[in-house]
Amino acid sequence: LALYQKNGQLKGRHVVISAGGTVEAIDPVRYISNRSSGKMGYALARAAVEQGADVTLISATSQLPDPVGVRTIHIQSAQELSEQMFTALPHADVIIMAAAVSDYRMAQTAQNKIKKQDSGELNLTLVENPDILAQLGSAKTGQYLVGFAAETQNLMTYAQNKLKKKNADMLIANDVSKDQVGFGYDTNQVTILTKDKEPEMLPLQSKITLAREIMKKISIAINGQVE
Numbered sequence: 121l122a123l124y125q126k127n128g129q130l131k132g133r134h135v136v137i138s139a140g141g142t143v144e145a146i147d148p149v150r151y152i153s154n155r156s157s158g159k160m161g162y163a164l165a166r167a168a169v170e171q172g173a174d175v176t177l178i179s180a181t182s183q184l185p186d187p188v189g190v191r192t193i194h195i196q197s198a199q200e201l202s203e204q205m206f207t208a209l210p211h212a213d214v215i216i217m218a219a220a221v222s223d224y225r226m227a228q229t230a231q232n233k234i235k236k237q238d239s240g241e242l243n244l245t246l247v248e249n250p251d252i253l254a255q256l257g258s259a260k261t262g263q264y265l266v267g268f269a270a271e272t273q274n275l276m277t278y279a280q281n282k283l284k285k286k287n288a289d290m291l292i293a294n295d296v297s298k299d300q301v302g303f304g305y306d307t308n309q310v311t312i313l314t315k316d317k318e319p320e321m322l323p324l325q326s327k328i329t330l331a332r333e334i335m336k337k338i339s340i341a342i343n344g345q346v347e
């Protein structure tokens with residue numbers, strides 16, 4: 121079985137995917153992050169390669185092996201991710217923000233290890249990170265932009281709002297409060313929202329089969345043709 125589909129639906133296309141939970145340093149030994157494993161983004165990278173795309177993966181995780189045939193760039197913070205995404209933007213045909221970006225970072229990262237306080241409490245001041253997906257949505261010049269939404273309640277309302285507000289072309293919504301869905305699992309269940317079509321609820325399935333289905337929908341959207 122050939123790994124590269126020389127005549128795949130995404131042949132000649134450059135697909136840029138972010139994956140994993142970004143890491144914000146508190147001090148030299150501690151950090152703020154989240155439960156994202158990166159598995160969904162890595163599965164999308166594999167699926168894009170299978171369909172013949174030229175793939176760049178911008179990864180915030182070191183827990184998964186670099187996918188074969190994919191240019192993988194490792195980053196940690198949301199700011200580093202933002203720099204890489206904007207460097208890739210002009211050369212991209214498709215951009216997928218599968219990374220779980222930390223919404224906040226330290227106002228100031230401590231130079232030295234923070235010592236235990238005598239007062240019995242510690243207050244950290246956090247500032248908001250840039251919304252990379254929304255900024256890409258403002259800056260894009262014809263790239264097909266895909267975002268995710270991780271919700272624990274009001275899935276459809278919140279996801280619709282994100283699709284609009286961030287000017288994405290596709291928003292993949294998952295209810296991460298459900299068992300086997302989203303963070304850390306090898307399976308996922310999502311609803312796909314696009315600007316012009318009715319929301320489509322997909323069944324619970326492995327992240328790789330879901331990734332193949334998502335990449336197929338993206339290729340149809342950008343090629344304007346059915347397989």
Ligand code: CTP
Nearest residue numbers: 217218219221249250251252253267268269270
């Ligand atoms: N995202 C981003 N930059 C951020 C925060 C989120 O690019 N600073 C992207 C994520 O990669 C994802 C989408 O925006 O594709 C939605 O992320 P999510 O955390 O679900 O939404 P937020 O807009 O951060 O809102 P909230 O966390 O309050 O639900």
Ligand code: CA
Nearest residue numbers: 220221222223
């Ligand atoms: Ca968020």
